[in-house]
Amino acid sequence: MTNAETQLAGYFAKYEPAMAKLGKALRAKLRARLPGLSEIVYVYESQNALVISYSPTERGYEAVCSISVYPRLVKLGFGKGAELSESDPNRLLQGQGRTARYVELNSVADFDRAEIEALIADAVKLAKLSLDPNAKGAVIVKAEEQRARRATKAARPASPRRAQARQGKKT
Numbered sequence: 001m002t003n004a005e006t007q008l009a010g011y012f013a014k015y016e017p018a019m020a021k022l023g024k025a026l027r028a029k030l031r032a033r034l035p036g037l038s039e040i041v042y043v044y045e046s047q048n049a050l051v052i053s054y055s056p057t058e059r060g061y062e063a064v065c066s067i068s069v070y071p072r073l074v075k076l077g078f079g080k081g082a083e084l085s086e087s088d089p090n091r092l093l094q095g096q097g098r099t100a101r102y103v104e105l106n107s108v109a110d111f112d113r114a115e116i117e118a119l120i121a122d123a124v125k126l127a128k129l130s131l132d133p134n135a136k137g138a139v140i141v142k143a144e145e146q147r148a149r150r151a152t153k154a155a156r157p158a159s160p161r162r163a164q165a166r167q168g169k170k171t
Contacts, residue, residue, distance in 0.1 A: 004139040008041055011050045011143070015069060023050065023069035025108045026076070030054055033120060034064060036135025043143035051077075056129055058140055064123045068102070075102040076116065078123050087122050090115045 012020040030052075031039070040053040040060035049070050053063035060066070066077040078084050078093070081101020085093050092115055093101035103119070105111055124131065 004041070004141045007141045007143070008052075008139065011041070011043055012069070015050070015071060019069060019071060019074065022074050022105070022108065023067065026067050026074060026105060026111055027052060029108065029111050030065070030067060031137070034124070034131060034137075036132050036137050037064065037129075038138045038140055041139065041141045041143055053079075054137075056127070058138075060142065064127045064129065065120060067105075074105050076105050076111070076119075077102040078119065080123065080126050083126060084119060084122055088119065092116070092119065 012023055015023065027039075034054045037054040037056055038058055040055055040058065040063065042051045042053070042060060043049070044051065047070070049068050051060075051066055051068045053060035053066040055061075055063040061079065063079050065079070068075040068077055078101050080099060081093050081095060082097070082099050085101060092103045094103065095101040103110075103116065105116075110116065
């Protein structure tokens with residue numbers, strides 16, 4: 001098991017067994033469905049969410065889709081979901097953001113529904129990707145980077161220019 005896989009297993013272990021099992025099963029399904037894409041792992045502690053984005057690059061915001069594991073539900077997210085909404089005759093996509101939409105998945109069987117497959121296929125087309133069934137994607141854990149960046153930012157004194165800007169806003 002790689003270091004990233006070990007970290008990811010630790011993140012899943014923080015959830016109730018049923019949610020962790022569902023999240024892991026959906027992850028396996030997405031890895032098989034989206035070969036060659038990188039899995040970008042984020043932990044949003046304030047929302048108690050584990051997010052795995054499936055991206056052709058090392059940047060999660062370029063993801064075709066993602067899974068978000070919460071204590072009581074799992075969401076299949078689409079970064080360009082607003083555009084996908086036009087080809088969603090069953091109105092499965094939820095959310096009000098300018099770009100992103102999601103579908104709640106309560107079981108692995110939900111993932112296997114034809115409507116979900118159609119949304120994933122449309123998302124791949126929208127991203128203009130050609131998937132190689134033999135390609136292996138990397139697992140990139142960004143959760144630790146986020147924490148380190150926030151800690152560094154909090155510990156860093158404000159630059160003189162930022163301090164002046166803040167004083168100017170107060171008056």
